Amino acid sequence: MKSKLTTLSFLIVLLATSYNSFSQNSTNESAEIKDIVSKKRSFNSTFGFGYRIQLYNGNESKARQFMARFRAEFPGNFSKLVYYAPEWKVQVGNYKTKLEADKDLIKFQEKFSGIIVIPMGK
Helix, strand or coil: CHHHHHHHHHHHHHHHHHHHHHHHHHHHCCHHHHHHHHHHHHHHHHHCCCEEEEEEEECHHHHHHHHHHHHHHCCCCCEEEEEECCEEEEEEEEECCHHHHHHHHHHHCCCCCCCEEEECCC
């Protein structure tokens, strides 16, 4: 009786495993999935990868003040001073997803107002 139960249990596990692997293979080969992946790749090639948080956009002296203040308030976080004529921008972080950037945006908004999440270029 015990061997029949063990054999039956083994067969059930084997069938469940084989069905699961079959269903995953058919899902990955779906035309809809391939279409979504190609759209995502197209989007990334157009708009770049990742996100940053922009703290300030304006003249150089204020931009340097914002950068120094940010480094004092949040040491250890990446920050970058960018110049696009005629304005200076203070950008922080390198985030892979917008959700990651939004989490830090909430934290930084306690000390800085008017900050935004921007997509990084190519």
